[in-house]
Amino acid sequence: MRHSGIAGQLRRATVVAKKNILIYYIKGPVVIFGLLIPLFLFLAFMVGNRFASLPFLISGLLAMTLFFTATAVSPVIFPWEAQARTLERLAAAPISIPALVFGDILASFVFGAGITLVPVGIALALGMSVSHPVALALGILIGAVCFSALGTLLSVPPTNSPPNIMMLSSLIKFPLIFISGIFIPIETLPAWGRTIASLSPLTYFADIARYSLGEANTFPIIVDIAALALFAAVFLVASMKLHERTLPGRI
Amino acid sequence: MNRGPTAIDVRDITKRFGDIVAVDRVSFDVRRGEIFGFLGPNGAGKTTTVRMLTGIIRPDAGSIHVMGHDMARDPVSAKQQMGVVPETANAYLDLTARQNMLLAADLYDVPRARAEERIRETLSELGLLDRQDHRVHGYSKGMHQRLILGMALLHEPPLLFLDEPTSGLDVQSTHLIIAMLQRLNEEGTTIFLTTHNMDEANRLCHRVGIIRRGRIAAIDTPEQLKRTVDRIAMILVAFDRPVDTTALAALPGVAEVLRVNDSYRVSVEDIDTAVRSIASFSHAQGVRILSLDTPAPSLDEVFLSITAGDE
Secondary structure, three states: OOOOOHHHHHHHHHHHHHHHHHHHHOOHHHHHHHHHHHHHHHHHHHHHOOOOOHHHHHHHHHHHHHHHHHOOOHHHHHHHHHHOOOHHHHHHOOOOHHHHHHHHHHHHHHHHHHHHHHHHHHHHHOOOOOOOHHHHHHHHHHHHHHHHHHHHHHOOOOOOOHHHHHHHHHHHHHHHHHHOOOOOOHHHOOHHHHHHHHOOHHHHHHHHHHHHOOOOOOOOHHHHHHHHHHHHHHHHHHHHHHHHHHHHHHO | OOOOOEEEEEEEEEEEEOOEEEEEEEEEEEEOOOEEEEEOOOOOOHHHHHHHHOOOOOOOEEEEEEOOEEOOOOHHHHHHOEEEEOOOOOOOOOOEHHHHHHHHHHHOOOOHHHHHHHHHHHHHHOOOHHHOOOEHHHOOHHHHHHHHHHHHHOOOOOEEEEEOOOOOOOHHHHHHHHHHHHHHHHOOOEEEEEOOOHHHHHHHOOEEEEEEOOEEEEEEOHHHHHHOOOOOEEEEEEEOOOOOHHHHHOOOOEEEEEEEOOEEEEEEOOHHHHHHHHHHHHHHHOOOEEEEEOOOOOHHHHHHHHOOOOO
């Protein structure tokens, strides 16, 4: 029972996370890509919005960095491993599918949260102060879980072709950037826009980032944190359950 | 060798893929300490069966117990008891052999000190110790397959699943793997071997199961299976000088005679009558019998006779 218990499975999930970090995340191109995409989006946005305040811009950069890095690699790990036939080895090992999925999420969480410290450092270097560090830390941690789980959820369709999953992932990720109050404050959106924005987990993280950097935020901070945590829980459970169904079809 | 209670107990397992029944109510058991060969033509349901036994996919019906653990209720404990060597080598190419072995050790919960010891022992036995810090990407197929075997053996499982372990390997790697399997079995490891290599199955396996169109067509020892082949027995006989094949064919118990180089291939209806007739014939003709052989059917013939028309 030692192996089937929660502690045993959590231990194995960390083994999978360590393996993923070693193989998929600690690669120069992955790290640079994780930083460059949000940075270029940020620069493009800054040039187009010269009147936006620095905290507004930096909170947008923070949100994009966490969102892009946490969802960068996690959607393609399952298709990659199925294609390389390493997934069969993992499926035959004494690790449950939920623990395997959790390991993938854990690796993405570490990568996402770690890289997000870079824009936080940029903010501090630019002389900005973090007015609510606890809220920011909590937001980054919950947001990293939420977006990592979303990334893993995107790989549920049992295709072993990484480009297919990347396309699906981009189709979902990029529209979310535009409806989540990163470029345009939610308050300025029409009612239908605000409704759509409230359905995106990124909206709540962007709002937490604004609040933490002393900018005006849309929702009460407790609502932001609760909503982000709810999305994280739903994505986490859905990802584990759905992969349990589709994983045998990949092998 | 301890051939105690069952290592694998399979009861009425069925697996469907849409309208196709890949495995149809298959039942068999593998005894502890035996080498069980699992044979079948392509598409017969071999891989699907092995994937169910190793917990990779779930059967639609039926039960599987591995070393006493129910695969449906407690798959993690069942998987902990086994090492798996899939047909396609699948170590992580970006990691070194040592990192792959450490990953296997961590997945199977082997304590670090023991893992270090086992990695040294296993890689040394498999001839990979001096390449342990090289990335697997640069390994040959034989080295890759030996590493996969090492990863499967690291946690010292009492049960080992191997799918075509020597397929496409050089002679050196094949010998090394076969010798290792024989040693492991002598030490008590139960081995479930899926193979197309009849010679390998014949030499290694205590019992052989043949699957055909999703159902078990035969299970027995290789020797017993060979006896089931319904064919006219054959005698290969050589004399010290040529004899008249027509006279030989007219002997009691003989059906047909064919001269092959310096010997005669005699198809017989009744082996005892035929051997006696040939002995009397040689005495009467004043010729000496140089050799007389009654070759048994090979496992290939058994396989072909059971699976005739399937591929």
